[in-house]
Amino acid sequence: MSTHLETNTGVDNRKFAMWTLIGSECFLFGTLITNYLINRNRSVTGPTGQEIFNIDLTTLSTFDLLLSSVAMAFAVYYCKHKKLRPMQWSLATVALFGLFFLGFQYYEFSHFLHEGLGLSTNVFGASFYMLTGCHGLHVAVGVMIISTLLIKSLIKGEAWFNDDVVEICGLYWHFVDVIWIIIFTVVYLFVYV
Amino acid sequence: MTNDQHAGQPAHQNHAGIPLYVAFLVVLAIITACEWAIFKFRVSLGISNFVLVAALSVMSLVKFFMVVGWYMHLRYDPKLLKINFIFAFLLVMGIALGLLTLMSAHG
Amino acid sequence: MVSLVRLLKVLSFLFLASGLNGCFEKLPMSTAHVVTEWGRQINHVYLITTVIVSLIFVAVAIPFCYAIWKFREKEGETRMPKQITGNHKLEIIWTLVPIVLLIFIFLPTLEVIMKRAEAPPEDSLVIEAIGHQWWWEFKYPSLGITTANEMFVPENTHITIKATSGDVIHAFWIPRWGGKIDTLPGIINQITYVTPSIEDAEKGDYYQGHCTELCGLSHARMRYEAVVLTKDRFQQWSKVAMQPPVIASTLEKKGQELFMSKTCFTCHAIEGTQANGKIGPNLTNFGNRRHLAAGTLNNTKDGLHTWLRDSVDSKPDYQTIKPGSLMVFGPNFELTEGDIKALTAYLQHSTAKTY
Amino acid sequence: MSNHGAPKTGLWSWITTVDHKRIAALYGFSALLFFVLGGVEAIMMRTQLIVPNNDFITARTFNSMVTMHGTTMIFLVVMPLSGAFFNFLTPLMIGARDVAFPRLNALSFWVFLFGGLLLNFGFVINEAPRGGWFGYANLTELQYTPDLSADFWAMGLQVVGLASLIASINFFVTILNMRCKGMTLLKMPMFIWTTLVTQVLLFLSLPVITIALVMITFDRHFGTGFFNPGVGGSVVLWQHLFWVFGHPEVYILILPAMGIVSEILATFSRKPLFGYSVMVYSTCAIGFLGFAVWAHHMFTTGLGPWATTFFVAATMLIAVPTGVKIFNWISTVWGGRIKITTASLFGLSFVAMFTFGGLSGIMHSSAPIDSQHQDTYFVVAHFHYVLYGGAVMGLFGGIFYWFPKISGRFLNETLGQIQFWLYMIGFNMTFFPMHFLGVQGMPRRNYTYAPDMGWDLWNFICTIGAYMTAVGGILFAINLFYSLKKGEKAPADPWDARTLEWTIPSPPPEYNFGIEPTVTHLDDFWHRKYDEEGHKKQLPPPAKYDPHAIHLPGPSYWPICLAAGLTCGAAGFFLKGFGLYVSLVGVAVILISAYGWAYEEA
Incomplete structure (x- = not known):
């Protein structure tokens, strides 16, 4: 493929493609x-945001995603500097915190279902589940990709330091975190607006 | 706008390091805590809706551009990448505002 | 030779476009012959835009055709054209001139849009136009009248049509009155007119309208008419419109019994009888209508016969005259010729009001 | 899998190809097949409307003809045909060996093909989509379209949309990142600029339609009620979301044709494109403004005076850069030495027809006039003049212009010119009377009409014109198959053109350029051939290179597997009963293909 092909913009093709995807x-x-x-x-009919949101839990999950985002930045840094163990630990942290976030979301969704807010209860529920669900899907895909990177690094050890691929996954993961930052504000904090 | 500069050599060796990332983590954590606090105690602090929205929007935009700028190191990437992302972001904000005003007018 | 043919064709466009625009005969759905003030304002802007657009077309077509004719490669020509790459002065000219021309179109448009947005006067007659899948329901809340497919209006009166829909999106459009509005379910859109003055006082003027938003199978069969009456005849009509049917003969009596026994009453409503179905059109003043099935057939003896015969004979989900119409009956439903004669008499004579 | 061992011919080489030229041929061939399908649907409609109260086809069939003619012509003919030109020309014109991601390129073709088949699969079980190519909300809700037709439409468009999204990112990166040395942004050919702007429009507008389609699918299957006014949804929201995608979409359809015509007119007038930089800026202006005009499709939904004024102004503003482009084309032709071939005829007719279509569009950019034109045949006339007279004529010009380069043989000129005149006269005979039908108030999408409305004569003429165009289409098919086998041999530079793809032999070798070209001017090939005063220069003999030393990405079967998995997952979504299993199989295939793809070394 185009590994370190000389490109006009000086940016690797795959990284440019990831920015376009973003x-x-x-x-x-x-x-x-x-x-x-x-x-x-x-x-x-049915419950709306004010009755159902639990802001403390969501702030925790925002912290969680923030930590995973920083861990990803560490992973990219360590990969560029060829430090195997720290990189593997960082990747593991990212995947773990990603799973925590999905756990938070699973708990939140089951809590809302229990409160009576189903997908077809009302239009608020439908659009809320679609937004946070789509974001959750992106987090899940991110966790899958990062865990494949981790497995590849564990198998190949010192031989595998593909900093391009790790950086691109970092871009994807940071973007997923940035979208959550906006969702957190627009959905949970604008509830009384 | 010719842009055939040197290719493929990561340019950010000297700026970003572990201490910078940790510093950013702390700042982001503080902003998130502020957002939580403003929202939680808006009644006791007597914050009006408008001020609440303004403050929260500013804080989330600051967090947004911190992560995009430094963690995704868009700041050090070539101009074309910046234009690509900023154009998409502003365009979608414009269309979103347009849609919101049109749909709210509909009642 | 080739570009000569092209020249002829372009000139023929111009002749066709300008020539024909003027001489459209007075057709029922022609947007060229409007009768209301709002229609005239639209056609005023329409004329300005058409003139400007035709001028631009001529200004573009003539140099284009001339260039093709003059600069085409003659036999054995090897002249190398001058390699001009651009001319900034020209670029500025043909950016500014179109902007100026567009402003000439934009200003009258803006004026008409803003005039159109003025609030209607208090004494405006409010008519609710509700689109259903493939027929129109018209209600007069101030007069307590519910009718269908033919909207009676007094002449020279300001009317406000509140358009909405009972199921999918339709669109309320009377070409000769000008301007259409979508009838959106869940939203009430408003369109206002000053009704035209009357020409044929005796029968009333009929203005053809059509649903113009794809609304399912019989979108093409969803037509209606606005009927303009003189002011006093309209008053008379509004008083008699909702009177119960007058049974004048045994045939009509049999027709009424059939109407009540053969499940017609479950979908249709007739004031003053126990039929008050809301699914189908209200038939209280069915006798006064010129058409039936939303402008599909003429409201004559054999028109109604065809309609009833077809709704009984066609397979349940596909009625041939109006595909998808709910007025289809299963195999075990039977209407003899006698029943149809009785129903026709009842529906066309006893519900006819005199005004 | 080094590429020299791979078989060059045979079905397997076509299925696993990642060569952008072969994928272009696949795109072109399947687009022309769907063109036949779309044409048949158009002929069925016109035959039904030849006389009033006709019963050639039922209302249900007519509605599905309307829907599938629109959807097929837009998503399965014009976009993939432009895609064929993107695929073939982008690497050649910017001096690259292939696109940035060859396997993604193959993936987007197969996803498009399977999506097109899924979209048309409704015909097989008599549940073809019937809700209009725009599928307005309430009609496509489960309550008013209880059968699977709306699902075929929604899911088919999702898959085709995904194909376009992947392709747009691929070409965006290729154009910006893989230009040869010396080719700065303002030295790229005009077709590459229109391709670049089209890709930006694509990858920014497609997500909006994806969300709208997901919402209608959720409404139909999970009862979410986004467009159900009973539970607080709004039918206008669908129209907004659809047209936020819809209007950039129509610029996606026309911009490639504009690029093609710019190349054709420059070559056949033997003059450079007039005002190249202004053409570039107006293309970008059209692309950007394309996002700000969507609600001119919704003037009659009651937006309120201020919103209507804004969209009237924005729509009129977009006419200015379009007008600038037309004036620049005319100036390109002015003073040139125009060689009349089928390609140049199609190019010239593009300018004439597109101008007329654009001007009839300006007429209903003003909302009061649009309140008389909306949903009548005047709008049908307008967009056929712009889309058929514009995009399709331009694309046919492109086919006749680049066919020698693609296949090494000329398309027959006499057949081509007969077909051109059949198209030109047939097209005008079909769509010019529609202006009169529109002014006389004939509404769109009516499966029949009443006799006493004054529409009979014009409908009859339109149908005859449609038959004439069909004959033209058949002539083109004959011409295509004849010329592929027995067309006159074509040299490398048959039209004495100006861009890089004519510097290499036709049909071009798999590796395109032996040595990567360096470019110093705009229209660099012209400056190599002629000096400043226009005298022919002595071209240096081509430099030697070892073709085997060039590394090319090996063929791969993962794209077609991933495409099959995606479409299987989408199709399974709405099949009753065993649908869930089909989807699970689809998801499994997706996962296996994704991992297989990732671990396949380049």
Whole structure:
């Protein structure tokens, strides 16, 4: 493929592609957030944000994703400086915190279901689940990719230091964290607006 | 705009290091804690809705650009990448605001 | 030779475009012959835009065709054209000139849009136009009238049509009155007119309308008419419109019994009888309508016969005259010719009001 | 898997190809097949409308013809045909060996093909999509379209949309990252600029339609009620989301054709494109403004005066850069030495027809006029002049212009010119009377019409014109198959053109350029051939190189597997009963292919 091919912009093809994908995902999540903001007050029946959100839990999961984002930055740094053990630990932390975040989300969704907010209860629930669900899906895919990187590094050890691939996964993971930062504010903190 | 500069050599060796990442983590954590605090005690602190929205938006944008700028080190990447991302981000903000005003007018 | 043919074709466009625009005959759905003030404002902007657009087309087509004719490669020509790459002065000219021309279109448009947005006067007659899958329901809340497919209005009166839909998206459009509005389920859109003055006082003027948003199988069969009456005839009509049917003969009596026994009453409503179904159109003043099945058939003896015969004979989910219409009956439903004659008499005569 | 061992011909080489030229041929061939399908749907509609109260086809079939003609022509003909030109020309014009991600390129073709098949699969079980190519919300809800037709439409478009998204990222990176030495952004050919702007429009607008389609699918299967006014949803929201994608989409359809015509007119007038940098800026302006005009499709939904004024102004503003481009084309032709071939005829007719279509579009950019034009045949006339007279004529010009380069043989000129005149007269005979139908108030998408409305004559003429265009289409098919086998041999540079793809033999070798070219000027090939005063220069003999030393990515079967898995997952989503298993199989295939893909060394 194009490993260290001399490119016009000096940026590796795959990294450029990941940034383009991030631009495209901006539109994906932009539409989802707009759909949520439009539909959050249009429900006829069933619970809405004010009765159901638990801000403390969500702040914890935001911290969790922040930590995993920093761990990812460490992993990219260690990979560039060829430090195997620290890189593997960082990748493991990222995957672990990613799983914690998914755990938080699973708990939150089951709690909401228990409170009576199903996918088809009202339009608020539908747009909320679609937004946070789509983001959760991206986190899950991220955890899968990072765990494959970790497994590859554990098997190959010192021979495998592909800092391009790790950096691109880092870009993806940071973007998923950045989207959560916006979701956290727009969904959970704008509830009384 | 010719941009055939040197290729493929990561340019950020000297700036970002572990201490910088840790410092950023602390700052981000503090901002998140502030957001939580403002939201949690908005009644006792007597914060109006408008101020709440403004403060929270500013804080989340600061966090957004910190992570995009430094963790994704967009700051050190070539101009074309920055244009690509900023253009997409501003365009979607514009369309989102357009859609919100149009849909709210509909009632 | 080739570009000569092209020249002829372009000139023929111009002739066709300008020539024909003027001489459209007075057709029922022609947007060229409007009768209301709002229609005239639209056609005023329409004319300005068409003139400017035609001028631009001529200004572009003539040099283009001339260039093709003049600079085409003649036999054995080896002239190397001058390699001009651009001319900034020209670029600025043909950016500014279109902007100026567009402003000439934009200003009258803006004026009409803003005039259109003015609030209607208090004494405006409010009519609710509700689109259903493939027929129109018109309600007059101030007069307590519910009718379908033919909207009676007094002449020279300001009316406010509150358009909404009972199922999917339709669109309320009377071409000769000008301007359409989508009837969106869950949203009430408003369109206002000053109704035209009347020409044929005796029968009333009929203005054809059509649903213009794809709304399913019989979107093409969802037409309606606005009927303009003189002011006093409209008053008379509004008083008699909701009176119960007057049974004048045994045939009509049999028709009424059939209507009540053969499940017609579950979908249709007739004021003053126990039929108050809401699914189908209200038939209280069915006798006064010129068409039936939303403008699909004429409201004559054999028109109604065809309609009833077809709704009985066609297979349940696909009625041939109006595909998808709910008025289809299973195999064990039977209507003899006699029943149809009785129903026709009842529906066309006893519900006819005199006004 | 080094590439020299791989078989060059045979089905397996086509299935596992990652060569951008072969993928271009696959795109072109399948687009022309769908073109036949779309054409048949159009002929069925026109035959039904030849006389009033006709019963050639039922209302249900007519609605699915309307829907599938629109969807097929837009998503399965014009976009992939432009895709064929992107694929073939982008690497050649920027002096690259292949696109940035060859296997992703193959993946987007197979995902497109399977998505197109899924979209048309409804015909097999008589549940073809019937909700219009735009699928307005309430009609496609489960309550009003209880069968699977709307699901075929939604899922088929999701898959085709995904194909376009992957391809757009691939080409965006290729153009910006893999230009040969010396080719700065303002030295790229004009077609590459229109391709670049099209890719930006694609990868920014496609996510919006993806979300809208997911919402309608959730409404139909999980009862979410986004577009169900009963539970607080709004039908206008679908229209907004669809047209936020819809309008950039129509610029995605027209910009490639504009790029092709810029190349054709420059070559056949033997003059450089007039005002190249202004053309670049106006292309970018059209691309950017394309995102700000979407609600001019919704003037009649009651947006309120201020929103209507904004969108009227934005729509009129977009006419300015389009006008600038038309004036630049005319200036390119002015003073040139125009060689009349089928390609140049199609190019010139593009300018004429697109101008007329653009001007009839300006007429209903003003909202009051649009309140009389919306959903009537005037709009049908407008967008056919722009899409058919514009995009399709431009693409046919491109086919006749680049066919010698792709296949090494000329398309027959006499057949081509007969077909051109059949198209030109047939097209105008079909769509010009539609302006009169529109002014006389004939609504769109009506499976039949009443006799006493004054529409009969025009509908009859339109149908005859449609038959004439169909004859033209058949002529093109004959021409294509005949020329592939027995067309006149074509040299490397048959039209004495200006861009890099004519510097290599036709059909080009798999590795494109033996030695990567260096470029010093815009239209560099022209400056190599002629000096400043236009006298022919003595070209230096081509430099020697060892073709075997060039490393090319090996063929791979993972793209077609991943595409099959994706479509299987999408198709399983709505099949009753065993649907879940089909989806699970699809997901399994996706996972296996993804891992197989990642571990396949380049």
